[in-house]
Amino acid sequence: MTKFIDILQHYILPLGFLLFLTGMIYFSSMSAYQGKTYLFFMLPSVILMMINFKVLKNFSRDKTFWLLIGLFAYMATSLAWNDTIISDIAHLKRLVLIFIFLMGAIYMGENHTKLIINLLLSATIMLAISGCYAIYLHYSNHNGLFATRFVGIGNFSNPLLSSHVYGVFTVFLMAYISTQYQGKLTSFIHLLIVLFIILFVMTLLTQSRTAMLALTMATLALFLWCQPKITLYFISLLILSATIILIFKPDIILARGFSARPELWKISLEKISLAPCLGHGLATKLDITIPRFYHVFSEPHNIYLGTAYYGGMLGLLLLLMLLLNLIYSSVLIAKSNPLAMIGIAMLIYGLTAGMTEGGNIFPRPKETWFIIWLPIALLLMVKYKHLKQLQTQDIDSDNSTNEICIATLS
Numbered sequence: 009m010t011k012f013i014d015i016l017q018h019y020i021l022p023l024g025f026l027l028f029l030t031g032m033i034y035f036s037s038m039s040a041y042q043g044k045t046y047l048f049f050m051l052p053s054v055i056l057m058m059i060n061f062k063v064l065k066n067f068s069r070d071k072t073f074w075l076l077i078g079l080f081a082y083m084a085t086s087l088a089w090n091d092t093i094i095s096d097i098a099h100l101k102r103l104v105l106i107f108i109f110l111m112g113a114i115y116m117g118e119n120h121t122k123l124i125i126n127l128l129l130s131a132t133i134m135l136a137i138s139g140c141y142a143i144y145l146h147y148s149n150h151n152g153l154f155a156t157r158f159v160g161i162g163n164f165s166n167p168l169l170s171s172h173v174y175g176v177f178t179v180f181l182m183a184y185i186s187t188q189y190q191g192k193l194t195s196f197i198h199l200l201i202v203l204f205i206i207l208f209v210m211t212l213l214t215q216s217r218t219a220m221l222a223l224t225m226a227t228l229a230l231f232l233w234c235q236p237k238i239t240l241y242f243i244s245l246l247i248l249s250a251t252i253i254l255i256f257k258p259d260i261i262l263a264r265g266f267s268a269r270p271e272l273w274k275i276s277l278e279k280i281s282l283a284p285c286l287g288h289g290l291a292t293k294l295d296i297t298i299p300r301f302y303h304v305f306s307e308p309h310n311i312y313l314g315t316a317y318y319g320g321m322l323g324l325l326l327l328l329m330l331l332l333n334l335i336y337s338s339v340l341i342a343k344s345n346p347l348a349m350i351g352i353a354m355l356i357y358g359l360t361a362g363m364t365e366g367g368n369i370f371p372r373p374k375e376t377w378f379i380i381w382l383p384i385a386l387l388l389m390v391k392y393k394h395l396k397q398l399q400t401q402d403i404d405s406d407n408s409t410n411e412i413c414i415a416t417l418s
Contacts, residue, residue, distance in 0.1 A: 021112060050112065053111060079330055084290075159214070181204040218365055268301065310364065351386035
């Protein structure tokens with residue numbers, strides 16, 4: 009049984025995690041991508057949860073676990089006060105899948121921080137290589153890089169969602185370089201910088217102003233918690249890029265105005281006010297009509313308003329409590345674990361990007377997972393590993409005390 013558990017944790021789960029990180033660029037459809045994620049990551053995670061329950065038992069001693077359980081249990085309960093239909097089962101299944109994903113990440117990263125970072129680096133290389141090809145296609149088809157907004161190859165469906173994935177991996181590289189930089193540029197750091205530039209350019213080509221703001225916030229977070237010297241280069245690059253865009257291509261930032269965001273938020277707040285405390289229920293359909301547009305919006309383009317609409321202020325409060333607890337506890341151990349700083353920076357990117365995009369943060373595996381649930385999964389890995397180290401220290405301390413007592417009695 010131990011050997012079977014090792015195979016699942018050391019081989020199958022990492023494979024499934026890599027497929028999750030990169031599958032959108034080479035699977036034929038989103039359903040194929042999701043199916044492979046379920047098969048190679050979700051299923052092994054469920055098996056591990058059943059046969060190696062000790063990990064969940066240990067994690068249940070931490071309040072982060074109960075904040076997570078509270079959020080998911082409440083959102084599942086909210087299905088009871090919308091008009092109950094068969095499709096509610098799909099929403100319940102999505103909650104279960106996200107929870108399994110987070111727990112599977114804990115099992116995978118229990119003793120393998122370097123493995124997780126290597127998987128993220130492998131995914132970054134694959135995204136950068138595919139991105140170079142996508143940039144070539146974009147330039148060839150549109151006779152210029154900024155002629156139209158860039159969309160990645162594979163299953164990337166639009167520029168904004170493309171910016172989510174490329175942007176969060178750009179932040180990963182920024183954070184990883186910041187934790188690895190020791191005062192001199194090694195050949196490895198040079199390679200990372202090349203990858204960073206490729207992903208940074210891809211993010212800029214999406215022309216997503218949200219991504220630019222999110223990159224800025226993540227970089228400022230790194231500046232506060234890492235060596236200022238290397239992060240100053242990133243800040244300088246952001247300032248230089250913004251200046252060049254404003255001089256040579258200002259319409260990227262100015263032409264689209266607010267893209268109806270204020271109107272969407274105003275109408276969303278009006279709908280939230282109809283059920284402010286408990287929300288309308290997770291499966292409730294959200295339709296927002298703005299007269300000057302020819303289609304109905306199905307989300308408020310703000311994950312916080314979306315959470316408040318479906319789960320009310322109570323649901324939003326539970327989400328914010330979980331996020332603040334994760335960020336605070338991760339900051340305390342960031343100096344001793346590079347994955348903590350990486351996860352914090354990626355989460356800050358996602359939370360900033362979510363201010364002007366999205367709504368329901370409980371979908372099936374897709375781009376939204378990269379800015380919300382992937383960073384949370386990384387921080388949960390860090391949190392559990394730290395908790396396990398503390399428990400080991402307590403056991404060692406108790407054993408030492410017992411040995412002293414026995415020696416004294418002897």
